[in-house]
Amino acid sequence: MKLEIEKCIYGGAGLARAEGKTIFVPFTLPGEAVEVHITEDKRSFANAELDAVLEASSQRTEPSCRYFGECGGCQYQHATYAEQLTLKRSILQETLERARVAPIPEIVPVHAEPLAYRNRVRLHLQRQPFALCYKRRGSHANLPVSQCPIAAPVVEQAIAAATRVGPAFDLAGDFEEIEFFTNESQSELLISLWARRRANGYPHKLASFCEILLREITALTGAAVFLVEKAALVDKKIAEWGAQALTYRAAGYPYRVSIGAFFQVNRFLVDRLVELVTAHLSGESAWDLYAGAGLFARALSERFEKIVAVEGAPYSSRDLRENASGSAYEAVQSGTLDFLRQQTRRQGAPTPDLIVVDPPRSGLGPDVTSLLTKVRPQTIVYVSCDPATLSRDLRALVESGYRLKTMHMVDLFPQTFHLESVTVLSLG
Numbered sequence: 001m002k003l004e005i006e007k008c009i010y011g012g013a014g015l016a017r018a019e020g021k022t023i024f025v026p027f028t029l030p031g032e033a034v035e036v037h038i039t040e041d042k043r044s045f046a047n048a049e050l051d052a053v054l055e056a057s058s059q060r061t062e063p064s065c066r067y068f069g070e071c072g073g074c075q076y077q078h079a080t081y082a083e084q085l086t087l088k089r090s091i092l093q094e095t096l097e098r099a100r101v102a103p104i105p106e107i108v109p110v111h112a113e114p115l116a117y118r119n120r121v122r123l124h125l126q127r128q129p130f131a132l133c134y135k136r137r138g139s140h141a142n143l144p145v146s147q148c149p150i151a152a153p154v155v156e157q158a159i160a161a162a163t164r165v166g167p168a169f170d171l172a173g174d175f176e177e178i179e180f181f182t183n184e185s186q187s188e189l190l191i192s193l194w195a196r197r198r199a200n201g202y203p204h205k206l207a208s209f210c211e212i213l214l215r216e217i218t219a220l221t222g223a224a225v226f227l228v229e230k231a232a233l234v235d236k237k238i239a240e241w242g243a244q245a246l247t248y249r250a251a252g253y254p255y256r257v258s259i260g261a262f263f264q265v266n267r268f269l270v271d272r273l274v275e276l277v278t279a280h281l282s283g284e285s286a287w288d289l290y291a292g293a294g295l296f297a298r299a300l301s302e303r304f305e306k307i308v309a310v311e312g313a314p315y316s317s318r319d320l321r322e323n324a325s326g327s328a329y330e331a332v333q334s335g336t337l338d339f340l341r342q343q344t345r346r347q348g349a350p351t352p353d354l355i356v357v358d359p360p361r362s363g364l365g366p367d368v369t370s371l372l373t374k375v376r377p378q379t380i381v382y383v384s385c386d387p388a389t390l391s392r393d394l395r396a397l398v399e400s401g402y403r404l405k406t407m408h409m410v411d412l413f414p415q416t417f418h419l420e421s422v423t424v425l426s427l428g
Contacts, residue, residue, distance in 0.1 A: 002054065005032045008087045010095065010387060012075025012417035013047075023048050026137075027069065027078050029057035030087075059083035064115060064415075065149045072137040074150065074415040081114045081414065088419045089409050092387045099391035101398060107407050107421075110276065112268035114414035118151045119267040122179040122192075123159070127172035132163055150415055152267060154186040154219050161216040162191075169209050174199065175225070181246070181259070182219065184267050188246040190259045191223040195238065198227060202239040210241045221246060224259045234314055235260065245319070250274060253298045256322050261315040262292045266412040274299050276408050276422045277381050283353030287377075289336045290358045292316050294323035296383075301328050304354065308332060310339045340371035356381045363389025366396070373400040380425045385412075390421060397425055 003016035005028045014028030022045040025036050033055035036048035053060070063069070063077035076084045089107050096104050123132040124142055131144030146163060147156055158180045166172065171193075179192040191210070195202065202225045214220050222243035226235035237260070245258040251274035257263045264270045278299040284306060288297040291309035293316055301307050301324075309324050310332045311317045317333040324331045332339060336359070343349055355377045357364060363386060364372070372380065373396075380402065384390035394404065402425040410420040 001037065001048070002033065002035050003048075005030055005034060008091065010091050010417060021046055025050055026075065028053075029060055029079055029083065031055075032057050032060070057083075065147075067134070067143060067145055070136055071134050071143055071145070072139070073134055073148075075417045077415050081111075084114070084414065085109045085111055085409075085411060088411060088417075092409050092419060092421060095387040096391050096394070099388075099395050101391055101394045101404070103404070105404050105407050107409050109409045109411065110269070110272055111411040111414070112266070112272070114411075115149050116152055116156075117266045117268050117414060118148075118155065119183070119263070120179065120181040120265050121148060121151050121155055121159070122177055124177055125166070125172040125175055127170075130163075130167040130172055132159055132166075132178065151180075152182050152186055154182050154189055154217070155180045158189060158191070158213075158217050158220070161213055165209065165212050165216075168212075169205060171209065174202070174205065181257075181263075182267075183246050183248045183257075184250065184270070187219055188221045188243075189217060189219040190221065190243070190246055192259055193223070193225045194235065195225055195227050198238070203241070206239050206241045222259060226260065250295060251299050253323075255293050255295065255298070256319050257293050258315045258319050261319050262313065264295065264412065269410060269412055270295070273383075273410055273412070273420070273422070276410065277356060277383060278303065281354055281379060281381075283378075285350065285352040286354040286356065287352045288356045289339070290360070291320055291324075291331075292358070293319040294331070296356050296358070297324050297329065300354070300356070301326065304328075306330070308352070310334055310336055312336070337368055337371070340368060340375065344371055344374050351375060352377045354379045354381065356383070358383035359389075361386045361389065364393045365389075369393050369396045373397065376427070378427055382421075382423045382425065384421045384423070385418065387419065387421070390423070394423065394425075401427055403428070 005014035013024040013026045016023045025048045035052040040047040059080045061080045068077045126142045133142035136143045175193040177194040181190045210223050223241045225239035227238050245256050248255045248257045250270040282303040286300050286304040288309040291311040297309040308330045311320045312335040321331045405424045408422045412420040
């Protein structure tokens with residue numbers, strides 16, 4: 001089947017139409033003529049695989065990774081980086097328009113180096129033959145890898161070193177996954193392992209593995225073993241070696257980030273992200289919801305007299321208490337929904353001048369959004385990693401009286417379809 005690609009959609013595929021049906025084709029670009037075969041045929045749409053590019057876009061380029069197309073991690077390495085930014089901005093704009101969010105301010109792209117940016121990667125461990133793996137595209141099957149061009153250099157080195165050292169310890173016999181996390185200067189590296197089952201001997205095996213790995217990766221400072229318990233909210237740490245946190249300098253501040261805690265993944269754009277969230281804002285009080293390790297709260301402390309930072313995850317909450325120390329801070333270990341419910345029940349509770357929200361991919365949702373409109377701060381800064389849930393939440397906020405002042409599309413995940421955005425809303 002020959003098709004012409006109209007546009008790219010969120011998720012990375014190109015969209016074409018044939019005989020009244022929408023067809024999605026990965027690894028294509030707008031304006032390209034392609035030959036494809038159908039792999040899944042539904043009533044209103046079909047999925048297809050690319051067989052040949054008959055007329056290529058001028059923005060098509062050679063992928064930088066030899067696993068591109070097989071690996072499920074990246075979707076856009078066949079596009080120049082300028083085209084990736086154009087595609088993502090257009091997708092964000094269209095998603096907002098489709099949700100009838102209006103008026104939409106100019107969406108300003110923010111970007112940095114498109115490779116070697118990830119400070120954290122997580123891989124699966126394969127036993128026979130031993131390998132560190134991502135998952136194959138559209139599959140649960142392992143794809144052994146020896147490199148990852150979007151990872152920080154020290155992380156790439158650690159992947160290669162662990163691949164060499166791992167078989168001697170039967171690493172995949174005990175553990176299912178491994179994660180590497182480094183700081184902005186690549187001077188510290190933490191390793192997390194996830195165990196298949198409870199067993200004795202993990203502390204000794206972890207120590208032996210790390211001491212051998214340290215000969216090649218001198219940045220290695222700490223490691224831990226976690227056990228996934230389905231009924232538990234967080235993975236349980238059952239063994240540790242060395243330091244259990246690293247120091248990450250961002251936006252001029254040092255942050256403690258524990259092993260297992262969340263931190264922004266793009267080492268080139270953390271400072272810029274903080275600036276976009278906090279710049280030109282000041283007042284008496286601000287709330288930082290879904291605060292993580294306190295990335296935004298720390299910077300806001302220079303502009304506001306009182307900061308309340310809210311985080312529910314245990315590892316991140318401990319970091320938040322340390323990073324948000326000082327008389328201006330109140331660090332609260334709580335889910336955002338529970339915190340807002342409590343605040344809206346308080347009679348005469350003061351209204352903050354600013355609320356910053358950085359929710360997970362599921363967005364705020366109707367309950368949190370409704371409570372925010374009851375608290376009604378003058379300014380809300382919404383940091384989002386999903387355009388669909390962002391659009392849903394922004395529409396509700398706009399209908400309650402807020403207007404969109406500024407919006408930035410922050411490309412924290414180059415080469416992939418994922419995009420981050422920072423939207424500033426105000427009353428009146």
